[in-house]
Amino acid sequence: MDDKLVEDISKDSIVRVFHLYKRFGGKCALYDLSFDIKRNEFVYFIGPSGAGKSTLFELLYKKIDASEGQILVDGINYSRLSKKKVPFLRRKIGVVFQDFKLIPTKTVFENVALVLEVSGKKKSYIQKKVRSVLRIIGLESKKDSYPVGLSGGEQQRVAVARAVVGEPQIIFADEPTGSLDSESAETIMDLLKSFHIKGATVIVATHDSGLIEKTGGRIINLKDGRIIM
Amino acid sequence: MFYYLNQTLRDFKNNKFLNTVTVVTICFSVLIISSLLLFVENANNIITSFKDEIRIITYLDKGISETKKDDVRRKIEKLGGVSDVVYISSNKALEILKTQMKNQTYLDDLKENLLPASFEIYLTKKSHNWEGIKKLALKIEKLSAVDEVEYGKSWLEKFSSLISLFRFVSIGMGSVFFMVSIFIIINTIRLSLYSRRKEIEIMRLVGAEDWFIKRPFYYEGVFQGTIGGIIGLMLLFIMFLTFNSNFEADFSSQGFIQINFLSLEVLLEILFCSVFAGWLGCYISVRQFLKK
Ligand SMILES: Nc1ncnc2c1ncn2[C@@H]1O[C@H](COP(=O)(O)OP(=O)(O)O)[C@@H](O)[C@H]1O
Ligand SMILES: [Mg+2]
Numbered sequence: 001m002d003d004k005l006v007e008d009i010s011k012d013s014i015v016r017v018f019h020l021y022k023r024f025g026g027k028c029a030l031y032d033l034s035f036d037i038k039r040n041e042f043v044y045f046i047g048p049s050g051a052g053k054s055t056l057f058e059l060l061y062k063k064i065d066a067s068e069g070q071i072l073v074d075g076i077n078y079s080r081l082s083k084k085k086v087p088f089l090r091r092k093i094g095v096v097f098q099d100f101k102l103i104p105t106k107t108v109f110e111n112v113a114l115v116l117e118v119s120g121k122k123k124s125y126i127q128k129k130v131r132s133v134l135r136i137i138g139l140e141s142k143k144d145s146y147p148v149g150l151s152g153g154e155q156q157r158v159a160v161a162r163a164v165v166g167e168p169q170i171i172f173a174d175e176p177t178g179s180l181d182s183e184s185a186e187t188i189m190d191l192l193k194s195f196h197i198k199g200a201t202v203i204v205a206t207h208d209s210g211l212i213e214k215t216g217g218r219i220i221n222l223k224d225g226r227i228i229m
Numbered sequence: 230m231f232y233y234l235n236q237t238l239r240d241f242k243n244n245k246f247l248n249t250v251t252v253v254t255i256c257f258s259v260l261i262i263s264s265l266l267l268f269v270e271n272a273n274n275i276i277t278s279f280k281d282e283i284r285i286i287t288y289l290d291k292g293i294s295e296t297k298k299d300d301v302r303r304k305i306e307k308l309g310g311v312s313d314v315v316y317i318s319s320n321k322a323l324e325i326l327k328t329q330m331k332n333q334t335y336l337d338d339l340k341e342n343l344l345p346a347s348f349e350i351y352l353t354k355k356s357h358n359w360e361g362i363k364k365l366a367l368k369i370e371k372l373s374a375v376d377e378v379e380y381g382k383s384w385l386e387k388f389s390s391l392i393s394l395f396r397f398v399s400i401g402m403g404s405v406f407f408m409v410s411i412f413i414i415i416n417t418i419r420l421s422l423y424s425r426r427k428e429i430e431i432m433r434l435v436g437a438e439d440w441f442i443k444r445p446f447y448y449e450g451v452f453q454g455t456i457g458g459i460i461g462l463m464l465l466f467i468m469f470l471t472f473n474s475n476f477e478a479d480f481s482s483q484g485f486i487q488i489n490f491l492s493l494e495v496l497l498e499i500l501f502c503s504v505f506a507g508w509l510g511c512y513i514s515v516r517q518f519l520k521k
Binding site for chain 1: 431438
């Protein structure tokens with residue numbers, strides 16, 4: 001694929017995937033995926049568990065590398081990205097991990113603040129910003145608690161807070177409402193929508209097709225590692 | 230600054246046992262190395278103070294003539310390494326002996342002065358080594374009209390070479406303990422890295438660069454080195470005070486020998502070494518860990 005051509009086509013695309021394969025040993029988890037996500041789109045990847053959603057996300061924030069195919073995010077070709085630049089790529093991306101990935105020895109506040117510390121933001125800014133995100137997400141009173149002291153739903157909200165606090169261009173949310181009751185789920189989805197309105201590209205993976213009815217957005221169906229039209 | 234200190238203390242508490250073991254090891258190493266140094270420095274001081282008094286006493290034949298005496302003096306002065314030659318007549322020698330032995334009145338009763346006249350030969354700083362002194366003494370002995378040469382204190386020679394050996398051994402032991410400390414620090418930091426590998430992975434996923442991840446571990450290593458070094462030197466000082474007060478009662482009050490603590494410069498050097506050990510141990514294990 002000619003790079004110049006890719007640039008031209010993808011002027012308003014933020015995520016481009018071409019013939020992507022991911023194999024674990026002999027097992028093919030993702031099979032020939034190609035898709036295109038425009039700037040400021042709201043996209044759902046829907047599929048049953050084991051369909052490959054988490055694997056796809058891990059490829060998209062470069063936790064793992066593709067077996068074959070190309071990934072371009074915000075014009076950056078992953079196969080040509082040096083290891084040193086990966087942190088800067090990840091700062092453009094906010095991720096809500098399916099297993100939350102909160103640091104157990106840090107408080108809620110510190111977990112969320114980490115994203116801003118990593119990119120060298122001022123302390124006063126970090127204080128203000130983290131507080132405001134925690135307020136929006138309804139966890140201000142728990143800011144000094146440790147993750148173990150929180151319910152699953154609360155932990156998930158911390159994970160969302162951490163994903164959005166850096167005001168990333170792209171937000172990947174892997175089952176962001178997985179352990180929430182429907183009311184909390186709505187809060188989370190409203191929050192993601194508000195970031196979408198502010199201009200972020202939001203990509204959500206879920207096995208719960210009921211989620212889409214309330215929010216709307218483009219749907220990509222995934223099953224057994226393939227896109228189903 | 231306080232934030233990082235706070236954070237480091239928290240990390241320390243999270244891994245109390247390992248950190249304590251590390252600090253104790255560093256502290257112990259510093260204590261051993263610095264007490265060896267303290268011993269060597271003081272022993273050297275004592276030797277130098279003795280060396281200042283090194284002189285060759287040349288006893289002259291009895292009834293030597295004035296011209297012969299001047300001749301010998303000239304010959305001695307021509308030998309290399311001599312800084313001063315003082316003539317002690319036999320009467321002067323008796324006087325000195327009398328003042329040294331104030332209370333022994335029997336000296337007053339002596340009819341005849343049996344003490345020989347002598348030259349006290351002082352040496353230049355450069356020739357304060359045993360080989361040189363020996364050679365010089367031999368040359369003087371061969372001069373005519375010289376009866377006997379005394380430069381003695383051969384125990385000082387033995388003591389001096391013993392101290393050199395001791396210094397050599399302590400440098401060797403010092404390096405061994407230094408390496409042991411580094412080895413232990415490498416391992417604590419490695420375990421610390423290992424126990425926090427999930428946290429490190431998460432930091433990476435939210436966009437942390439390597440230096441951001443490394444930083445707290447460097448603080449940890451340097452903190453261990455600093456605390457271990459300070460405690461070790463403080464223990465040394467306490468030991469020194471205890472020892473010195475006992476020692477002083479026995480010797481120093483008589484004005485013989487004075488023991489000094491290590492100079493500030495040496496103390497800072499030791500502290501620097503232990504901080505450096507902390508840094509180096511961390512550098513090695515962090516590099517190894519992040520490569521993966
Ligand atoms: N590290 C891995 N090693 C081996 N197989 C894996 C690994 N990660 C995921 N898989 C497999 O890939 C498939 C897709 O998993 P996943 O992406 O977690 O699905 P989803 O998130 O849609 O539930 C599963 O069959 C899973 O067993
Ligand atoms: Mg999944």
